[in-house]
Amino acid sequence: MRVLLSGNEAVARGAWEAGVAVACAYPGTPSTEILENVALYPEIDAQWSVNEKVAYEVALGAAMGGRRSLFACKHVGLNVAMDPLMTSSYTGISGGFVVVVCDDPQMHSSQNEQDTRWVGIFGKLPVLEPAGPGEAREFVKEAFAISEEYDTPVLLRMTTRVSHTKEDVEISERVEVEPRPFVRDVAKYVMIPKNARGRHVVVEARMARLQALAERMPCNRVEEGCGKLGFVTAGVSYNYVKEAYPEASVLKLGMAYPFCDEKIAEFAGTVEQVVVVEELDPFIEDHLKALGIAVTAKDASFRIGELGTAFVRDIVEGKKKHATPVTARKPLFCAGCPHRFAFVVLKKMRVYVAGDIGCYALASLPPLSSLHTCICMGTGVTLVEGLGLAMRDERVVGVLGDSTFVHSGITGLINAAYNKAKGVVVILDNSITAMTGGQQNPTTGLTIRNEPTKKLDLEKLCQSCGADNVDVIDHSDIAAFEKLVTERLAEDALSVIIARSPCKMIDRRRRPVPAYEQELCKQCGLCLQIDCPALTAIDDGFIAIDGNVCVGCNLCTDVCRFGALKKNEA
Amino acid sequence: MKRSVCNIVFGGIGGQGILKASEICATAALCEGHHVKKSEVHGMAQRGGSVESHVRFGDAVYSPLVGAGLADFLVCFHKDEHQRLRPFLKPGGTDLTDYLEPAARAITHPRHLNTFLVGALSARLGIGEESWTKAMHAVFDAKILEENLKVFRAGRSVEIQ
Numbered sequence: 001m002r003v004l005l006s007g008n009e010a011v012a013r014g015a016w017e018a019g020v021a022v023a024c025a026y027p028g029t030p031s032t033e034i035l036e037n038v039a040l041y042p043e044i045d046a047q048w049s050v051n052e053k054v055a056y057e058v059a060l061g062a063a064m065g066g067r068r069s070l071f072a073c074k075h076v077g078l079n080v081a082m083d084p085l086m087t088s089s090y091t092g093i094s095g096g097f098v099v100v101v102c103d104d105p106q107m108h109s110s111q112n113e114q115d116t117r118w119v120g121i122f123g124k125l126p127v128l129e130p131a132g133p134g135e136a137r138e139f140v141k142e143a144f145a146i147s148e149e150y151d152t153p154v155l156l157r158m159t160t161r162v163s164h165t166k167e168d169v170e171i172s173e174r175v176e177v178e179p180r181p182f183v184r185d186v187a188k189y190v191m192i193p194k195n196a197r198g199r200h201v202v203v204e205a206r207m208a209r210l211q212a213l214a215e216r217m218p219c220n221r222v223e224e225g226c227g228k229l230g231f232v233t234a235g236v237s238y239n240y241v242k243e244a245y246p247e248a249s250v251l252k253l254g255m256a257y258p259f260c261d262e263k264i265a266e267f268a269g270t271v272e273q274v275v276v277v278e279e280l281d282p283f284i285e286d287h288l289k290a291l292g293i294a295v296t297a298k299d300a301s302f303r304i305g306e307l308g309t310a311f312v313r314d315i316v317e318g319k320k321k322h323a324t325p326v327t328a329r330k331p332l333f334c335a336g337c338p339h340r341f342a343f344v345v346l347k348k349m350r351v352y353v354a355g356d357i358g359c360y361a362l363a364s365l366p367p368l369s370s371l372h373t374c375i376c377m378g379t380g381v382t383l384v385e386g387l388g389l390a391m392r393d394e395r396v397v398g399v400l401g402d403s404t405f406v407h408s409g410i411t412g413l414i415n416a417a418y419n420k421a422k423g424v425v426v427i428l429d430n431s432i433t434a435m436t437g438g439q440q441n442p443t444t445g446l447t448i449r450n451e452p453t454k455k456l457d458l459e460k461l462c463q464s465c466g467a468d469n470v471d472v473i474d475h476s477d478i479a480a481f482e483k484l485v486t487e488r489l490a491e492d493a494l495s496v497i498i499a500r501s502p503c504k505m506i507d508r509r510r511r512p513v514p515a516y517e518q519e520l521c522k523q524c525g526l527c528l529q530i531d532c533p534a535l536t537a538i539d540d541g542f543i544a545i546d547g548n549v550c551v552g553c554n555l556c557t558d559v560c561r562f563g564a565l566k567k568n569e570a
Numbered sequence: 571m572k573r574s575v576c577n578i579v580f581g582g583i584g585g586q587g588i589l590k591a592s593e594i595c596a597t598a599a600l601c602e603g604h605h606v607k608k609s610e611v612h613g614m615a616q617r618g619g620s621v622e623s624h625v626r627f628g629d630a631v632y633s634p635l636v637g638a639g640l641a642d643f644l645v646c647f648h649k650d651e652h653q654r655l656r657p658f659l660k661p662g663g664t665d666l667t668d669y670l671e672p673a674a675r676a677i678t679h680p681r682h683l684n685t686f687l688v689g690a691l692s693a694r695l696g697i698g699e700e701s702w703t704k705a706m707h708a709v710f711d712a713k714i715l716e717e718n719l720k721v722f723r724a725g726r727s728v729e730i731q
Contacts (some may be wrong), residue, residue, distance in 0.1 A: 001598075002600070004593075004596055004597055004600050004606065030611075108611045109611070132607070132634070160611060161609060161634055161635070164609060164610055164611060165607055165608065165609040165634035166593075166596060166606070166607070166608040166609075167605070167606055167607045167608070167631075167634075168600050168604075168605060168606050236634070238632075239632035239633045239634065240632070240633055242632040242633075243632045243633045243637075293571035303585065308635055308637060309633045309635070309637050310637050327653075327654050328654065329583055329618075329619050329620040329650070329651070330619055331584070331619030332617055332618045332619070333618075334618065345673075498619060526707070533618050548680050
């Protein structure tokens, strides 16, 4: 049967068909839908983990215990899991273990454009790279087979255009896999130096065997063409090559690492010009050059952003990437979003805001312009401490979400308390992992399948970490919120303010649209500074409220100084 | 190798149901027996920003994206986005932006815009009515299926002078 599946749905389907028993992840675009879809299969023990390191380790444990298991993350999520990844390469597994990583060329929803294929070299692990959803399903099954045969975690490297493309995919049924017997093997699983030295020998021998496998892998495929141009390509780029040069010869690398050197050399000998087409870093290009093969490869300007069919000809002709102007509409907070209330206040207070990863990063854009850093998960706490050490007189407020705090903020808060740091951290607790579309986390008291579970008590947790003050406030009362933040900033203390108001994806209630009296409006534009999607400027600086968009949050009535916008109690 | 692939670009702003519209179209193409690819981006873009979704179907489809100047159809959900999206359209391609006004008159709620525009598009694609009906059943929950079928039929029969 053929069904329409996205790359992420296809990974979930392939894993289910392969008999996966355990799957763990932390949400992150473009990888989130993998676990959301895995959770639809009752045979699989699926979880949102607290962060990627935890997710990796839980899945690894299940694999060591003999069950097929899967870990999924976005590219920067893998950074968090690198510690266990590097050493699990040494220990190996027992049941198959597949590590799915979704890169985000073009940074549609990410803070950098790192290329995960290098982790194959760095971690000494095989990497498979599907070109679309159909291959994603096949490759995940192949990855489990390789994992068990070669006793290694296997990376499945996806990109946004593979994860979020749908195509018709042939599906089949689940094949149950018997758990492998659990063996207490200290020399394999206790990586003290003595044992690890022995395991490193095993790893190098495994890499040699995997290189031999690469030569035989059917997914490293030659498509014979006219023999003039010969493309070496992988992943989504393969599709662009096929569109641009349907008659050319192609070596498609389904196994990105280790390389099939003999097959590559043989292919290069059959064509007049070898052209490498790959997104992001010169991973294939550098390897072919090291093999001594003369290649045409993309200009360095193409290392930035995605490729597309139209770019392939430019690469062949040695041109630079011509940047297309971005005119897309900017994203903004949803109507009624509680984050808007917080940043209207923080902007008014003119404080320096150390931000974090989440919807609230949108507050950095004008006109709100009130968030000043966004680097990685947890910096909403740790940068407050570091900036405080450098700038004693600057008022710094840290901001991060509930899910982000649990992911990476807790250790930073303990560190601040332990090292006698002072400052204010605001946890914007909207009771959901919002940016990725609304996933549960330990503060919501619900699992990935919406089953009730233990609910993390943020107040008690922050107290235990060593915060001097832990306040809980509904910051939709902006006057009270401003007063509280001002007071806490003035104190010589480490303070956490839990600003609790639910995300509009959860709280769908709508209150009456405010009344607008144009006669009272002084056209000052202050209400437009809150960047509400329901408010637009019309002629002469007056405004209009879109009643279909407005949810009646009344923030505009709070900021209007002339009574032109009034709460409508009707 | 001669390939015939139909290229459609859907675009507008977050929250307008663009991804749902392209889902109906891609599902109908699948029901008709075509090879289909549909591509879009999730995440930050959906917070009220520009959203676009590409659907390609035919005998053999490679790229998930429609290149500039290659779209057979442009289904634009918001007039502010038209200037940005128009370069996708090939010379002689069909621009469904003119359907925004009749759509606004015909529908009772903005959430029906996507279904209406897909209806209008459906009359111009070589996909049978049965496949569209199957796609509508696959994409919509039972409780909102009937109202959407009605809107779809209104869109399918709309005429522009």
